[in-house]
Amino acid sequence: DGGITQSPKYLFRKEGQNVTLSCEQNLNHDAMYWYRQDPGQGLRLIYYSQIVNDFQKGDIAEGYSVSREKKESFPLTVTSAQKNPTAFYLCASSIGVSLTDTQYFGPGTRLTVL
Amino acid sequence: AQKVTQAQTEISVVEKEDVTLDCVYETRDTTYYLFWYKQPPSGELVFLIRRNSFDEQNEISGRYSWNFQKSTSSFNFTITASQVVDSAVYFCALSEAWNSGGSNYKLTFGKGTLLTVNP
Numbered sequence: 001d002g003g004i005t006q007s008p009k010y011l012f013r014k015e016g017q018n019v020t021l022s023c024e025q026n027l028n029h030d031a032m033y034w035y036r037q038d039p040g041q042g043l044r045l046i047y048y049s050q051i052v053n054d055f056q057k058g059d060i061a062e063g064y065s066v067s068r069e070k071k072e073s074f075p076l077t078v079t080s081a082q083k084n085p086t087a088f089y090l091c092a093s094s095i096g097v098s099l100t101d102t103q104y105f106g107p108g109t110r111l112t113v114l
Numbered sequence: 115a116q117k118v119t120q121a122q123t124e125i126s127v128v129e130k131e132d133v134t135l136d137c138v139y140e141t142r143d144t145t146y147y148l149f150w151y152k153q154p155p156s157g158e159l160v161f162l163i164r165r166n167s168f169d170e171q172n173e174i175s176g177r178y179s180w181n182f183q184k185s186t187s188s189f190n191f192t193i194t195a196s197q198v199v200d201s202a203v204y205f206c207a208l209s210e211a212w213n214s215g216g217s218n219y220k221l222t223f224g225k226g227t228l229l230t231v232n233p
Contacts, residue, residue: 040123040225040226041225041226042118042205042222042223042224042225042226043159043205043221043223044223045220048220058220088157090157090158090159092159097219097220098219099145099146099147099209099210099211099219100147100164100166101219102149102161102164103161103221104161105151105158105159105160105161106158107156107157107158108157110157
């Protein structure tokens, strides 16, 4: 079945450690996104990628980094520079970044920094 | 700047009641899209509907219906005869260009409405 997978579902890390969240899609979508969700808040865009080897900062990119070496994969690294990394992270993909393109989401990764 | 407001933080109903979730948006664009997503307790966002700014016809899909009124910048979502499985957080989102005249678009989400349907 086509879809978006994120792993792991739950992740615990010590403060000061970098951590990488995985996102894979087999929908043949060009565009991929990372969002952060905090309790009682909407989703905020961290980074997005229109196409392989290209990515752009979203609204809250500080303390995060991404790569897009393959069309199917868009890993997110939460660095030690991110001051409040504990959150729920959602990955999404869409055919493109045009107005009409619908984003489809993965199951999310809940990161807790101890 | 665009903005999406979901004024209802939480709603609680009893099964079989009808419930309407409100969404009000602000945008300077004349062409835009509006979306509704459902986030059940499992966490994944599930796409429900997409509506463009030129189509104000109401849409019905089973127990779900959407009322888009451009004059009041609202895109409300009604669930008829609610069921326990409808319990979730519902997000309204607006798609518009990153920059004026740009070709890249992003979604701006409201803060969501937590709907609890009690048996």
